[in-house]
Amino acid sequence: MSRPYNFSAGPATLPEVVLEQVREEFLDWQGGGSSVLEVSHRGAAFQELAQAAERDLRTLLALPEDFAVLFLQGGARGQFAAVPMNLLGEAGTGAGTGTGSSADYLHSGYWAASAIKEARRYCEPHIIEACSQRGTLAGLVDLSDWQPSDDAAYVHYTANETIGGLQFVKAPHTGADPLTVPLVADMSSDFLTRSVDWSRLGAVYACAQKNLGPAGLTVVLVRRGLFGRARIETPSVLHYQLAAESASMQNTPPVFAWYFCAVMLRWMLEQGGLMALEQSSQRKSAKLYAALDQSDFYDNAVHPDSRSCTSVPFTLAATELEADFLSEATAAGLLNLNGHRSVGGLRACIYNGLPEKGVDALVDFMENFEQRRG
């Protein structure tokens, strides 16, 4: 039986061949007679796996050497707290040196707002409106002339707003050296789907359950030169420097999630690396937006210059048909096309694990539904 196509925002669909490999290896990992769930994370086999995962991730991302790679827990929301705790420094110790008393947060939608809410526990962040309404379309604003606030220890932005469907084409310009006022990106929903300009970035984080693997693991990439700024009360499991010094193994890590991500990273390399993943992401999203644009029956309310390549919200002109659309889509093997509970409507997440054929099937279904019900 063929598997349905799953457009969930996360935990998201995973490539069938990766799932099969994991099933294959589940009872007896590497011929040792134990499942990967049953081996010590300090044993040689798991240590090797962890090193291979880091190597593969570095290769895929062309990550500069001065970035540490951390595999942490707590999800992206954990990082909403970890970022201020690690990068604000002790309050009031100096502006423009990475130890300012506040931070700049670009506000682009739901996830940026959630990061801001958490940051308020640690400072009074400056909010920079990064999204505006242009007629009927929402779009990201041009921040090319923008300068960080004098007392900003860092600048935070959400590379892809998973709910609103807006994506920064390029990292915002801060004009500052990444070790002075580092740019910090939440890349949870577009991680490993496109190349990254590391020159502007000080730190990046992404939860795994969208583009990289199962829930339970959060990847943090942070310049080692930013160590030493953590507040004294930072819990050691969220402390970047301590995590780096212990190779992300201060405590027992989520071994299964880590193993799964290692298999996924290998699969990504076999697909042709980041360039191939980016091309696939571009093709999939272009097909879906073309279908939305050529119809008055469907609508995507994001300006073309800010559209996300991984999470595509849309609506029906006849909103009363949404429930039928969803139930018929499910019956046709197209799952989880409902929008986020905070906004309703419809949404297709087309992450790395979703094959292009899934988008083709969705587009066919949309055309067919429109012909019958439009």
Ligand SMILES: Cc1ncc(COP(=O)(O)O)c(C=O)c1O
């Ligand atoms: C952009 C973004 N940031 C943060 C999160 C929260 O991730 P987590 O559930 O791992 O805390 C999500 C989840 O959907 C997201 O899309």
